[in-house]
Amino acid sequence: MPRQLPLPLLPREAVEIEPIPDSSNAVARTWLGDPTSWPAGRLALHGPEGSGKSALLAQAARRLGLRRLSGPALRGVPEGAPTALDDADCAAEEPALFHLINACAAGGHLLLMAGREPPSRWEAHLPDLASRLRATAAAPLGQPxxxxxxxxxxxxxxxxxxxxxxxxxxxxxxxxxxxxxxxxxxxxxxxxxxxxxxxxxxxxxxxxxxxxxxxxxxxxxxxxxxxxxxxxxxxxxxxxxxx
Known part of the structure; x- marks a missing residue:
């Protein structure tokens, strides 16, 4: 079994501004308000740079008790736990993202991710990872x-x-x-x-x-x-x- 590595926690100072309710984030806020509606307990926020994805993800993480991780620093074989993964479309290692999705699903843990594009468009060379991303519910954010x-x-x-x-x-x-x-x-x-x-x-x-x-x-x-x-x-x- 591959060894597990320490998880790259996202610094709290990276996103401290509370999100502001707006028509541009209304769909995402509706999804976030009812985690029981996430298929397989998994949701991905997506939208252009500066649309407020990180702020919404951070707020949801605090409210739902999710650990916060950073995609660019995600490596190894993460353990399953309720997780919020920012910049998930920039995950450092595809296998790490794949293992995180599987571990959260196996343990019945919520997994909230954020990226610029819908998860079905994220670059994924692993067929099984691509399949799981296509099956992930996507909540769009518009321009502010x-x-x-x-x-x-x-x-x-x-x-x-x-x-x-x-x-x-x-x-x-x-x-x-x-x-x-x-x-x-x-x-x-x-x-x-x-x-x-x-x-x-x-x-x-x-x-x-x-x-x-x-x-x-x-x-x-x-x-x-x-x-x-x-x-x-x-x-x-x-x-x-x-x-």
Whole structure:
């Protein structure tokens, strides 16, 4: 029997932001709300980068008592246990993923996975692994909506106790990549820059500290005063209900 190796636990700091209910993740939240509906106790979340897969997986892992593992570090012959596997489509070793699926099924344990594509499209050279992936229920996540991005950016600022005028937030949302990681990075940079500058967050400050992150395609247009309302292309919306 192949020897078992220590399991690669996913660092808690990798995903700490709670997911925000949104139409883009409604289907996935429905599936996650009823684990008894998962065929063979197995479910895979899938969606584009920045759609919130990791946040949903982490929240479900805490609620359901699943150990959290990382696909890129998955090796050996994992023991069966209730498991949440992030980046499962990037598993370091196909046999390890195959053994994990089998071990969870044999023990009647829940297995929640996340990847960019549906599991039926994950690269699998082992025929038996490909068969099990095709039989895995898939819950899609769409691109984040304007509402979700606005609420997420506001949450980052609130957690840092960073006051940012709505007009500046509009300006940022019109230029930042539509990804959760980009919003988190922007908030961290602005927080450091505002502390160093000793002032508030303005568009002028954002242009400097977010260089390389924001879209500069509109920078040639005449600028309004930072206190004026900036046209963002993002419809005004309240933060909505956050988890």
């Amino acid at each position: 909506t304007d509402h979700l991005l606005r609420a997420l950016l506001a949450r980052h600022f609130a957690r840092r106790q960073l006051r940012v005028e709505p007009a500046v937030q509009d300006w940022l949302l019109a230029r930042l990549p539509r990804e959760a990681a980009a919003l988190a990075e922007a908030a961290a940079r602005l927080d450091r820059a505002a502390l160093a500058d000793g002032g508030g967050v303005t568009r002028a400050l954002a242009r400097v500290c977010l260089a390389g992150l924001i879209d500069g395609s509109g920078e040639g247009a005449p600028e309004e005063d930072d206190d004026s309302v900036a046209g963002s292309g993002v419809a005004s919306a309240s933060m909505g209900t956050l988890l």
